[in-house]
Amino acid sequence: MQFQQLLYFVAVAETRHFTHAAERVHVSQPSLSQQIRALETELGAELFSRARGNIGLTEAGEALLPLARRILADADTARQEVQELAQLRRGRVRLGATPSLCTGLLPEVLRVFHDRHPGIRLLIEEGGSHDLVRQLARGALDLALIVLPLPPGSPALTTVELLQEDLVVVSAASGKPPRRPARIADLRDQPLVMFRHGYDLRELTVAACRAAGFEPGFTVEGGEMDAVLGFVRAGLGVAVVPSMVAGRAGPGFRVTPLADPGLRRTIALAHRSDVAPPRAARELQRVLLDSRE
Amino acid sequence: MQFQQLLYFVAVAETRHFTHAAERVHVSQPSLSQQIRALETELGAELFSRARGNIGLTEAGEALLPLARRILADADTARQEVQELAQLRRGRVRLGATPSLCTGLLPEVLRVFHDRHPGIRLLIEEGGSHDLVRQLARGALDLALIVLPLPPGSPALTTVELLQEDLVVVSAASGKPPRRPARIADLRDQPLVMFRHGYDLRELTVAACRAAGFEPGFTVEGGEMDAVLGFVRAGLGVAVVPSMVAGRAGPGFRVTPLADPGLRRTIALAHRSDVAPPRAARELQRVLLDSRE
DNA sequence: TGATCTCCATAGTCAAAGCCTATGGTGCGC
DNA sequence: GCGCACCATAGGCTTTGACTATGGAGATCA
Known part of the structure; x- marks a missing residue:
């Protein structure tokens, strides 16, 4: 037949x-x-x-x-x-991203992508780089925005550097102004508001403090980006956050850059090396890379 | 694809x-x-x-x-x-037959066929030969049992002679016994019970009477085979019917054969010449032809 | 690290399938 | 009765799909 x-x-x-x-x-x-x-x-x-x-x-x-x-x-x-x-008239992209990027970079990029391809559903998975890498490997994500370098023992992923973020210190506008520019060492005697486990920012900040020779102390820890900023504004302590997040945090904050060499982190776009991402994911990748310009 | x-x-x-x-x-x-x-x-x-x-x-x-x-x-x-x-596990056969055959020959043959092929639906169309031939031509029937010769102007049909039926005179057992064997001419002065238009028996009987030089008179006309027999038993008149029908008519009847050459009719199985009947119809045809032995 | 294994892709060959044009054969109508 | 309409058949040609043999890349283990 x-x-x-x-x-x-x-x-x-x-x-x-x-x-x-x-x-x-x-x-x-x-x-x-x-x-x-x-x-x-x-x-x-x-x-x-x-x-x-x-x-x-x-x-x-x-x-x-x-x-x-x-x-x-x-x-x-x-x-x-x-x-x-x-033809990208239907479909979905499963994108993983760190929480700070979800509030910083993604909204505008996803709006552009959605305007261009309204039929594509966007599924966002928020998580730390470690989790995102695991999900990429399992095929649960098509793309992920992760912090470089990759965790040790990562599966074969292809990464493209997307941007570099400077980290800054945020504190309550109402409190005593810190030295400007700040140094990591200044955090030794500062009460810190710290993200929950899983945030790359947590590992990075703690690592920086240890490199400077001290163990940071937390007044509050846990909670997502918004909660951390709320605690900072309430005067519970200072926090280290990406400058992009601090810039849009609104009034009530004092933003203090770090003195050279400062703290930076490299955000990259990652996908599995062994399988080409689906069509819609490749398109989102293109939009993300274009957004740098 | x-x-x-x-x-x-x-x-x-x-x-x-x-x-x-x-x-x-x-x-x-x-x-x-x-x-x-x-x-x-x-x-x-x-x-x-x-x-x-x-x-x-x-x-x-x-x-x-x-x-x-x-x-x-x-x-x-x-x-x-x-x-x-x-494979004759499912299907249907649309069979046309004259009313007298429906009561005479068919019940036993259809029972045999149904026992052999219980999945085949049997659709019986009762009618005069003229109507049956038209329906065959239109494709509304697969097979038909008709009376030979075919009506003039028939479409191309293939016919196989199936059997010859002797016609006999039936009368009420309670009435005056007719001459035995009967002759067509005896019907001149007999009140006749006659089938409705469409029965081949009607055309055949009337034609025989006319050939013998008289126009038959009907006391009752119209009605199917059972009704005609009922009228005869009630003494309304005599009727000419196939011997097979008369034989199973039950008590209350006197059956009188006709003297030579008598009246006979040839029953044939017909189907369109231009198209082979469907598989199930061919099978029923075989069973019908086998039933002669 | 390198030999081996597994597994999918590629290359080349061959038989079969499918499409074409040309033609045959049969009812039907003027 | 001759042509006409229409489906079937025949023969040739191209394409396709299957096979065997082989390549190449990642995983595995000594």
């Missing part, structure tokens, strides 16, 4: 005429006759009663017709569905 | 392994790879993410999979339906 045989069969059933049916499906009449005959032979039953000037369906033909129509319709649907996915 | 491509696709989707899938569908692995690739090219999208040791469906593949399964299932259903029709 072949799709074109079913197509020819339906054409004959509807025109009740071999020659006309052949024209409709754009083959010669003998080709059509031959295929109908092949289908009949395979199925083991005549499908048409071939009377002069009166082609009619046999009972077997009547039984086959609705199924043939449905099969052909399903095949059309399949073609269309897949093409819509390929 | 081809059925085998969908079959291979489903096999790979389910095994997540090209080599195993190839074994399952009994082709070599390169053939399967090639067909999958052809399908992907035609649809314009990759269907699988081919990572070492971890074959997975892409979004396009996910979209295609349920449709592919349904198409393959429909194709199987189609094959099975048609084969069941061909």
